[in-house]
Structure formats: C-alpha cells, structure tokens
Amino acid sequence: xxxxxxxxxxxxxxxxxxxxxxxxxxxxxxxxxxxxxxxxxxxxxxxxxxxxxxxxxxxxxxxxxxxxxxxxxxxxxxxxxxxxxxxxxxxxxxxxxxxxxxxxxxxxxxxxxxxxxxxxxxxxxxxxxxxxxxxxxxxxxxxxxxxxxxxxxxxxxxxxxxxxxxxxxxxxxxxxxxxxxxxxxxxx
Amino acid sequence: xxxxxxxxxxxxxxxxxxxxxxxxxxxxxxxxxxxxxxxxxxxxxxxxxxxxxxxxxxxxxxxxxxxxxxxxxxxxxxxxxxxxxxxxxxxxxxxxxxxxxxxxxxxxxxxxxxxxxxxxxxxxxxxxxxxxxxxxxxxxxxxxxxxxxxxxxxxxxxxxxxxxxxxxxxxxxxxxxxxxxxxxxxxxxxxxxxxxxxxxxxxxxxxxxxxxxxxxxxxxxxxxxx
Numbered sequence: 001x002x003x004x005x006x007x008x009x010x011x012x013x014x015x016x017x018x019x020x021x022x023x024x025x026x027x028x029x030x031x032x033x034x035x036x037x038x039x040x041x042x043x044x045x046x047x048x049x050x051x052x053x054x055x056x057x058x059x060x061x062x063x064x065x066x067x068x069x070x071x072x073x074x075x076x077x078x079x080x081x082x083x084x085x086x087x088x089x090x091x092x093x094x095x096x097x098x099x100x101x102x103x104x105x106x107x108x109x110x111x112x113x114x115x116x117x118x119x120x121x122x123x124x125x126x127x128x129x130x131x132x133x134x135x136x137x138x139x140x141x142x143x144x145x146x147x148x149x150x151x152x153x154x155x156x157x158x159x160x161x162x163x164x165x166x167x168x169x170x171x172x173x174x175x176x177x178x179x180x181x182x183x184x185x186x187x188x
Numbered sequence: 189x190x191x192x193x194x195x196x197x198x199x200x201x202x203x204x205x206x207x208x209x210x211x212x213x214x215x216x217x218x219x220x221x222x223x224x225x226x227x228x229x230x231x232x233x234x235x236x237x238x239x240x241x242x243x244x245x246x247x248x249x250x251x252x253x254x255x256x257x258x259x260x261x262x263x264x265x266x267x268x269x270x271x272x273x274x275x276x277x278x279x280x281x282x283x284x285x286x287x288x289x290x291x292x293x294x295x296x297x298x299x300x301x302x303x304x305x306x307x308x309x310x311x312x313x314x315x316x317x318x319x320x321x322x323x324x325x326x327x328x329x330x331x332x333x334x335x336x337x338x339x340x341x342x343x344x345x346x347x348x349x350x351x352x353x354x355x356x357x358x359x360x361x362x363x364x365x366x367x368x369x370x371x372x373x374x375x376x377x378x379x380x381x382x383x384x385x386x387x388x389x390x391x392x393x394x395x396x397x398x399x400x401x402x403x404x405x406x407x408x409x410x411x412x413x414x
Contacts, residue, residue, distance in 0.1 A: 014211040014282075014307050022312035060296065061280075061305045106300060107293035129289060131296060170312065171289065 002027060002184065003050035004036040007058050007065040007087050011038035020056045022170040023085070023177070027054075032181050039071055039091075047074055052081040052184035054177075055088025057168055060106070060133055062087070069094055081161040081184040083177070086132050089164030093136035093155065103135035103151040111153045111167060113146045119154070119163060119179050120146060128153065128167035135166060161187055189305065190215045192250065192269070192278040194295065197238045199329045199348075199376045200284030200310055200368070203322055205245075206383060207309040208282045215276040217242045218250045218268050222261060234332055234377050234406050237388070244384040244411055250275065266298050273302070280305030286313055286370045315367040319353055326382045333375035333403045336365060341397035344404040345390075348376065377406070386411040 004024055008015040020036065027034045037046055039055075053075075058065065065071075065087060075082065075095035084092035090100060112125040128148075135151035138144050142164070146154035155164045161183060169176035193205040195217040208214050219238045242249035250272045254264035272278045281299050285292040285308045292308055299306035310318060322329065329348045331339075338359060346352055356367055365373040380387035392408040 012211075014208055014309060017207070017309045017313070018307065018311040025312070025314055059305055059307065060300055061303070104300070106296045108289060133300070 001049055001051055002032050002034040002181075003042070003046055003053045004034050005042060005053060005055045005088070006036060006038045007056055007062075007091065008038075009058070009062050009064050011041065015059045015062060019058060023054055023056050026170055026174055026177050027181070030178060030181055039065055040068070042071070042074065047078060050080070051188050052180075053078065053083070054180075055082070055084040055091055057086030057088060057131065060131055065091060066094070075162075079160055081180065081187050082163065083180045084164040085170070086166060086168055089155070089166055090134065090136055092162060092164045093139055093142070096139035096141050096157075098139035098142070099137045100134040101137055101151075102133065104133045105130035105148065105150060105166075108172075109148045109167070111146050111148050115143060115145050117145050117156055118183060119156075119176060121179075126173060128169070128173055129171035130167050132166055136164065189213065189279050190277050191280045191282050191305075191307070192216045192218045192272040192276065193282040194284070195219050195238055195242075195249075196284070197234055197241055197377055198284070198332075199322060199327065199378055200286060200370075202241070202284075202378045202381050203318070203325075203327065204282050204284040204307075204309050206325065206327075206381060208307060209383060212280075214247065214282070215278060216248045216250050216272050217245070218272050218281075219252075220261065220265050220268055221251060221253045223253065223255055234404075237377070237406055237409060240388055240409060240411065241378060241384075244386050244388060245381065246385055248276065262294055262298060265295070266302065269298060269302055269304065273304070278304065280307060282307045282309065284308075284310055286310045286315075286318075286368055287366070288370065315370075316357075319348075319356075319367055323348065323350060323353065326380070327378060328380035328387065329376045329378050331374050331404070332377035332406070334373070334397075335375070335401055336363070336373040337400045338363060339374060339400060339402070341395055341402055343374070344395050344397060344402050345393065377404075380414065384414070387414050388412075
C-alpha cells in the first residue's frame with residue numbers, strides 16, 4: 001500500500017486536483033494500491049500500513065507545509081521507499097537537516113543525470129517540468145543524482161531508498177514514477 | 189482567497205471556475221481578447237460573448253485587448269491580471285489548462301512575477317472523467333469551432349450531451365485526437381452552467397466551414413430564464 005501525502009495549504013484544497021490527483025491517477029493506472037492523507041493528518045497507523053510514501057508538490061506560493069517541520073519528523077525513521085516531489089523533496093531534505101536556497105525554475109528544463117541509480121538507469125538526461133522557487137541544500141546523508149543548469153534536481157539517501165525530485169515527474173516523465181513503484185514493490 | 193478566473197467562454201475555463209467556486213471566492217472573470225486568429229494563448233471565436241456569460245454568472249468581467257503577437261500578448265495578460273488585482277483585489281488566478289505545458293508555464297510565470305497564486309484544477313485531468321462530470325454537473329456546452337478531421341459542418345452548434353460524447357470518444361480513438369479538444373481539434377462555447385442564474389439563448393449564428401475547419405459565429409444572443 002502506498003501512502004500519498006498531500007502537502008497543499010489545506011485538506012481538500014483547490015490545488016489538490018492539480019498536484020495530488022495526477023499522482024493518484026498514475027498509481028491507479030499502474031495498479032498500485034494507495035491511500036491519501038493530508039500532511040497534517042498522517043498518523044502512526046497510516047505509517048505502519050504504508051509500504052512506500054509519495055510526498056506531492058504544492059503551488060508555487062504554497063509554503064505552509066515548511067512552517068511545520070515537526071509534522072515531517074517521521075520521515076527520518078521511515079526506512080521504506082519515499083519519493084518527495086518538489087515541495088515534497090524540500091520536506092524530505094528538511095527532515096534530514098537540509099536547508100533551501102533560492103532557485104526559481106518554471107516550465108520545461110533540461111535535467112542531467114549525475115550518478116548511477118535504478119531510478120534513472122539508461123538515461124543521461126531528460127527534459128522535466130519545473131515549478132519551484134527554491135532548491136534544497138543536499139543533506140550530508142544524501143547524494144545528488146541529477147541537476148539542471150541551475151540546481152540539484154534529484155537526491156537519494158546514501159543507504160536508504162529515500163528519493164527527492166525537484167521537478168514534477170507526473171508531468172511528461174511518468175516513467176520515473178513507474179520506476180519508483182517498481183523499486184517500492186521490490187523492497188516489500 | 190479572492191480569485192480571478194482566466195476566461196475564454198469555453199468549457200474548460202468555466203468548469204475550472206465552477207471548481208474554484210466550491211473551494212474559494214471567485215470575484216471576477218478575466219478575458220484577453222486577441223485580434224490574431226493564430227494566437228497561441230487566447231484565440232477563440234466567440235470571445236466577445238464572454239460579457240454575456242459573465243452577466244449570466246453574476247460576475248464582473250475584466251477585459252483587455254491584445255494584438256496577439258506571440259510573446260507580446262503575455263504583457264497584455266499581465267496587464268489584465270494587474271487590472272483584476274486593482275479592481276477586485278484578486279490574490280490568485282484560476283486557469284482551465286489541462287495538458288498545455290506552454291500555456292500553464294506562461295501563466296505560472298506571470299503569476300509568480302505578480303505574487304499571485306495560480307490554480308489549474310483541470311491539470312492532467314482524466315479526460316473521460318472530466319467530460320462525464322461536465323455533463324452530469326449540468327453544463328450545457330456546444331461545439332463552436334472545428335479544426336481537424338473528421339469534423340464536418342454538422343458539428344458546429346452541436347451540444348455535447350452523452351450521445352455526442354459517445355461519438356467524440358469514437359472519433360478520439362480512431363483519429364487519435366484528445367477527447368477534450370485540448371489539442372485544438374475543436375472549441376466550445378458554454379450556454380449554461382450550474383452557477384448561471386440565466387442561460388444563454390443563441391438568436392442568430394452563422395457558419396463558416398471549409399475543409400475540416402469551421403467556426404460557428406454567434407451573431408446575436410441574449411439571456412433567458414432557466
């Protein structure tokens with residue numbers, strides 16, 4: 001079971017269909033069982049029942065989630081696969097002590113793969129859809145996997161299957177989400 | 189949150205408006221009227237009727253004109269959003285973008301520059317579910333322009349009901365076009381919406397059709413009781 005976490009400004013917000021819905025539909029399409037929780041409502045039973053977690057992105061101006069780091073502390077102890085998308089990457093990095101730096105990218109950007117990883121295996125680079133005002137400072141326990149001309153675009157924990165993507169794979173790069181689902185399934 | 193809806197008079201912008209109304213406060217509709225029929229962003233055959241639709245919805249309309257030159261029209265969009273913020277205090281913008289990264293990126297950038305929220309409630313929507321919800325929610329939508337095979341002139345003015353949706357589904361499958369017309373295969377005009385207090389009655393329309401390209405130009409229309 002995959003736990004999809006909605007990071008938008010409130011549960012059932014106007015951003016939900018845009019930033020959570022496409023991820024949910026892709027999971028449905030791939031036959032992956034899922035349940036969704038708003039980040040303010042993730043409880044211990046949810047985490048116990050989750051084989052993997054996807055943290056969804058937010059609108060550009062929506063940074064309310066970053067004001068509640070205590071609601072993401074569970075990420076540092078959750079050792080199963082995690083994929084943080086855009087704002088989700090920021091929440092994941094913050095849970096491991098990673099800060100942010102200004103880096104605004106909106107629209108399609110070329111991303112180059114920097115280090116070998118099953119998530120990007122066989123690809124040297126790809127264009128990706130970006131919607132962020134900040135990039136993350138890579139925490140010590142993570143390595144950078146991909147970058148654009150401006151900032152780090154993908155990170156992975158050094159020993160755990162925890163991934164962060166600054167771009168939105170649900171737009172034009174569904175294959176990356178599908179590969180993550182494969183990794184999550186293999187980890188069970 | 190006070191929102192303005194980027195509004196073309198077609199189904200996507202009005203459906204996005206209806207979605208926004210369920211979550212936030214829609215305070216105005218915003219249209220950019222392009223003089224260029226090739227406009228990438230804003231062209232639509234019956235944009236002048238947006239005022240009548242806005243009246244039916246009981247919402248003020250912020251309207252700006254653009255010559256429709258490729259990137260210049262974005263400055264006109266910015267002008268429209270600034271006017272909407274000044275007149276109605278909008279804090280964010282809603283669009284009906286579904287798949288167009290080109291359109292979505294440009295609106296997102298302008299919203300970012302103006303420090304406005306940007307919402308795209310139809311973004312990457314399941315086309316089948318969207319079209320079905322459009323009909324079941326009580327929207328009356330007609331085809332106002334066709335721009336691809338196999339649409340003949342009988343499609344101009346046709347209402348998108350369940351039967352038409354069945355036909356569109358078949359055409360989408362056979363001709364590999366989008367079910368929603370997002371690829372520019374057809375354009376729509378909304379005659380009635382769940383939040384309209386009156387519906388639009390088309391009194392006079394002309395058809396201009398040739399070789400899989402046609403437009404239903406609504407010459408005269410009014411509002412009537414629902």
